[in-house]
Amino acid sequence: MKSIINLLRQLLFWLLFFALSRALFIVYHFHFFRVENVTAAELFSVFYYALPLDLATACYILIIPFLILTIQSFRSLPCLNTINKTYTYLMVVLYAFITGGEIGLYGEWKSKINVKALRYLENPSEVYNSADSTVFFILIIITLVLAGAGIYSYHRFFYKNIHRPAKPWQAVAFVLVTPLFLFLGLRGGWQEIPINQSRCYFSQKNILNLTATNNAFNLYISLFENAKNLHNNPFTFYDPATARSTTQKLLTVEKDTTLRILNTMRPNIVMLILESWSADLIESLGGEAGITPSFAALEKEGLLFTKMLSSGSRSEQGMACIFGGFPAHALSAITLQPDKFIHLPGLVKTLRKQGYHSSFSFGGQLIYGNIKGYILNNGFDRVTEGSDYPDSLTHGKLGVHDEYTMQHLIADLKTEKEPFFAALFTLSSHSPYDQPMEEVLDWGGNERRYINSAYYSDRSLGQFFAAARQQPWYDSTLFIIVADHSHNSYRNHPYHTIAYHSIPM
Known part of the structure; x- marks a missing residue:
């Protein structure tokens, strides 16, 4: 019990x-919070939203x-x-x-401490x-x-020496039960995706999100993501002059061939991002018939891009490409x-x-790949x-189905002020493919469940457009339908091929 x-x-x-450290940051940089018009309620919210990641870091x-207490038991x-x-003193x-x-660092870089900052420690005199x-x-x-306050308070108020072993049953209970709670704490709960910085993001004011993010956890992620290339750029294939010349040639437009297809200069925009849709799901792109009939009907009303390739193979890479034009690496x-x-x-x-x-709407949790942090930084008014x-809505393992x-999006847009930009990221065509309908397609081999999930998402797409056509904003709205990345299909293309990475738009 003592353990x-x-x-x-x-x-x-x-x-x-952790809370004390965060408070010191706020006090020191309080003028930045005033510049951002941060309210008292928002400031106190920082400590609330910081708790999950603080708990994970503590675990x-x-x-x-x-381990030490286990031996002492x-x-x-x-x-x-x-x-x-x-x-503990060292920590x-x-x-x-x-x-x-x-x-x-924040006063200069407006960011949290990261691997880039640590590189400057190689020359401490320059830092000074x-x-x-x-x-x-x-x-x-x-x-x-x-540090002194932490060490003193820990020694004075928190740590108590253990002088004798626990009773056998207590020792066994400690060893068996405690690891489970530590594991749940450090991964942020039972959810499928472990905790990351997104859990702390709650505001469009980035200073609040950064303040809520645990310093040590963020630094660890920065080190983990960049450790292999601290001293070299692995993507240097050309000398700067050649790279600049090649880029200029690619971006040079000899003649503007843009086609004007809209009936207004400031349309509403609805973007539907299809989870893991391969071009093999689309008959007109070479896929088998019958998988996505609603998409096929929409092709007759819009423009189909026939040579679209995904940038990367993960959703977080797709989001960065779609909303920021940043290619996957x-x-x-x-x-x-x-x-x-x-x-x-x-x-x-x-x-x-x-x-x-x-x-921005998504039926699951955006913590995966820190998508939520990226989305909020992009400036969405509502997520x-x-x-x-x-x-009351039907949920699958990953979240609310398409x-x-x-x-829900149709209902939201009824009260949205125009012009609006509404993005929706689908979910049901991601494993475990537990969409709320019976399978319709009895073929597909190892990807039978995948193509049936796409059939369901496509049916939802058709229902969405049927409802959208009844809305007063429909005629002045540009709809963009694009996949975030591709997926293995019933044709099992090799990963490195163009066919594997082809997507619909």
Whole structure:
């Protein structure tokens, strides 16, 4: 029992220490919060939205104390008390330095501390020389005070020495039960996708999202995503002059051949992003007949692009390409690196300047690939995800299925101010393919369930357009239907082929 109480006291300490570090950041940079017109309610919300990621970070830190307490549950070894406290002191000092570095960094970079900042530590004299001396010493004092306060409070109020082993049944219970709770805490719960920075994103004011994101967790992700290429660019294939010349040739337009197809210069825009749709689902693109009849009917009313290729093979890569024009690359996804994507242009940012009201809808949770963080940074006025839909709607394992999210979008757009930009990301054509209808297609081999899920999504698409045609905004709306990426099909194309990555639009 003492081991459990000891671990819980350590957990409470870390949550409070993280909150204290966050409060110091807010106080130091309070003028930035005022510039962003942050309200008191929004400021306090930071601490609420920070809790899940703080809890996950604390659980990672507590793995070592858990192992020490496990030994102490069976054997009395006084030296382990010292080891446990020393470990925590080191973690406190490390986190204090991360916080101090981030406080100093934010004023210049407007981002959290990341792997790029650590690279400058290779030349500490440059770091000192490039900083204002007064600011530098203030940050050192803040770091030392934070570390000292953490060590003192931990020693004085939280850690209690264990002098004798627990009762056998208590020791066994501690060893069997505690790992389960640590595991749930560090991955953020039972959900299919482990926790990441998206869990802390809740506002269009990026400073609030960054403040809510745990410093250590964010730095770890930055290191993990970039560790292999800290000192080299793996994508350097041309010298700069050749690359510039080639790019200019590709972008040169000898004659403007643009076709004007719209009846208004400021149309509403509805973008339907189809999860994992391969070109093999579309008969006119070479696929088998009968999989997507609703899409086939829409082809007669619009323009079909017959040579579309996906950029990457994951949804987070597709979102960055669709909304930011950022191509996928082999090592990471730009959505996983908030310190980078905040500097990128975005489609929604551009539309907002033109007076558009924007929304993004998805039946699942956008935490995957930090898509939510990227979407909010893009400037969407309203983001609706799985937990925002009524519980009465039919849910699958991943979230609310397509027919219901599309119905919900129709209802939302009835009250949306024009011009609007509404994006909806479908879900049902993603495994585990538990769409709420019986399978219609009895062929497809290893991808039979996939093509049946696409059939369901296509049926939902047809129902959506039937409802949309009854709306007063329909005639002044541009509809864009595009896949986020492709998927293996019943033809089992090799991954490296064009056929595998072909998608409909």
